[in-house]
Amino acid sequence: TDQYRVVGYYMLGPDEINKYPSVDFPVSNITPEKSNMLTHINFAFIGINEEGQCDLLEGTNQTKAADVFKQLNTLKQYNPKLKLMFSVGGWAFSNDASPTVNRFRQAAASDAARKRMVSSCIQLMKKYDFNGIDLDWEYPRKSDTQNFIALLREFRQQISLHELQDAADYQLTIAGAGGAFFLSRYYANLEEVVAPLDFINLMTYDFNGPWQGVTKTNFHAHLFGGKDEPKYYNALREVIFNPPKTWEEIKNLFPSPFALTTDAAIHQHLIMNIPKDKIVMGVPFYGRAFKEVGSANNGLYQPFNTPGGDPYVGDPTWLIGCEKCIERNEPRIATYADIKKMLAGSFGYQRFFHSETKAPWLYNANHNLFVTYDDADSLTIKADYIKNNQLGGVMFWHLGQDDTDGTLLRTLHNSLKK
Numbered sequence: 001t002d003q004y005r006v007v008g009y010y011m012l013g014p015d016e017i018n019k020y021p022s023v024d025f026p027v028s029n030i031t032p033e034k035s036n037m038l039t040h041i042n043f044a045f046i047g048i049n050e051e052g053q054c055d056l057l058e059g060t061n062q063t064k065a066a067d068v069f070k071q072l073n074t075l076k077q078y079n080p081k082l083k084l085m086f087s088v089g090g091w092a093f094s095n096d097a098s099p100t101v102n103r104f105r106q107a108a109a110s111d112a113a114r115k116r117m118v119s120s121c122i123q124l125m126k127k128y129d130f131n132g133i134d135l136d137w138e139y140p141r142k143s144d145t146q147n148f149i150a151l152l153r154e155f156r157q158q159i160s161l162h163e164l165q166d167a168a169d170y171q172l173t174i175a176g177a178g179g180a181f182f183l184s185r186y187y188a189n190l191e192e193v194v195a196p197l198d199f200i201n202l203m204t205y206d207f208n209g210p211w212q213g214v215t216k217t218n219f220h221a222h223l224f225g226g227k228d229e230p231k232y233y234n235a236l237r238e239v240i241f242n243p244p245k246t247w248e249e250i251k252n253l254f255p256s257p258f259a260l261t262t263d264a265a266i267h268q269h270l271i272m273n274i275p276k277d278k279i280v281m282g283v284p285f286y287g288r289a290f291k292e293v294g295s296a297n298n299g300l301y302q303p304f305n306t307p308g309g310d311p312y313v314g315d316p317t318w319l320i321g322c323e324k325c326i327e328r329n330e331p332r333i334a335t336y337a338d339i340k341k342m343l344a345g346s347f348g349y350q351r352f353f354h355s356e357t358k359a360p361w362l363y364n365a366n367h368n369l370f371v372t373y374d375d376a377d378s379l380t381i382k383a384d385y386i387k388n389n390q391l392g393g394v395m396f397w398h399l400g401q402d403d404t405d406g407t408l409l410r411t412l413h414n415s416l417k418k
């Protein structure tokens with residue numbers, strides 16, 4: 001491609017759509033200038049209805065949604081090359097414990113179901129003048145992999161047909177695992193998964209958070225590993241390859257324990273012959289916060305005590321200076337806009353930068369708070385990495401979490417000029 005892809009997720013839940021435009025980040029915040037910094041806007045999320053078809057999420061007012069999609073389309077007047085994608089699924093809709101995960105599994109489970117889902121997604125895409133589909137199933141199980149590949153092939157087949165009919169360029173992408181644990185589910189068939197896609201958005205974030213298996217604070221989206229960071233067992237060692245790999249090969253390819261990082265995920269894709277320009281690095285426009293963090297090492301790699309449930313249950317006020325966290329009832333996630341305010345206020349946050357991993361973090365010694373996030377410094381370094389490795393571009397979650405000026409998007413745009 002003649003330019004690096006810059007893929008921004010635009011997140012509006014059903015409640016926000018139904019009260020649109022009185023939301024935190026209406027489409028009007030995507031200025032002409034920002035529109036020209038993006039190659040793709042992925043609308044998050046649409047779902048799969050009980051009939052196994054692509055559809056708005058339950059409870060979404062159709063007229064209001066149509067208005068949002070229309071407004072997104074007006075951005076094409078500023079950037080005629082802008083591609084609008086419907087992103088299907090997302091964590092809440094499609095994780096293993098989600099009440100709706102079986103809709104994904106069933107939609108992929110037979111030829112008839114796949115044809116039905118794919119044709120409905122394409123119909124919806126064309127109804128709203130969108131330009132592609134981004135599948136965000138988090139994640140197909142190992143036993144779903146063949147069905148998942150067949151679904152992607154069905155998408156590619158039907159999209160190619162419509163491209164011919166409409167003389168259009170429609171796109172097919174997925175949001176893929178950034179961590180070895182979920183990646184191991186389909187890693188043996190990675191080439192077949194990626195082959196039908198225009199590119200794959202790697203969700204190279206959420207490496208660490210207050211959830212099961214994490215006992216010390218660590219970065220959630222660092223580029224490189226730290227020699228002293230808590231390491232993880234490399235689940236890719238369990239993958240059964242065809243043809244099989246020797247144990248020696250496995251040990252060389254998948255060091256274990258290893259540092260769960262952005263670089264590791266990209267490397268794991270490159271060694272499976274995924275074309276470089278199909279690999280799009282995901283970056284977060286949000287941070288993850290931990291409370292009751294010891295002050296040694298300025299809170300880095302320290303024990304913490306923070307509820308891990310999903311959704312959050314408990315006191316939403318402990319992330320000092322993050323007012324919006326209270327509104328959202330989620331003190332464990334601060335947007336970049338929140339973090340700028342937390343740093344600007346005299347709440348006691350101090351910013352540190354880890355030269356080895358290229359990751360910033362905040363520590364608040366008065367309140368024992370640790371926040372891991374990305375800022376202009378770390379994103380500039382990630383953009384250099386994308387250029388140095390000739391990757392396909394950058395994806396970020398999500399547009400509404402940037403500051404008003406769009407500092408992070410501008411940083412990525414300015415750093416990724418070809």
Ligand SMILES: CC1=[NH+][C@H]2[C@@H](O1)O[C@H](CO)[C@@H](O)[C@@H]2O
Nearest residue numbers: 090091092136175203206397
């Ligand atoms: C594209 C994408 N899908 C997932 C993932 O990014 O991480 C987000 C933040 O954890 C989560 O909210 C979202 O559902």
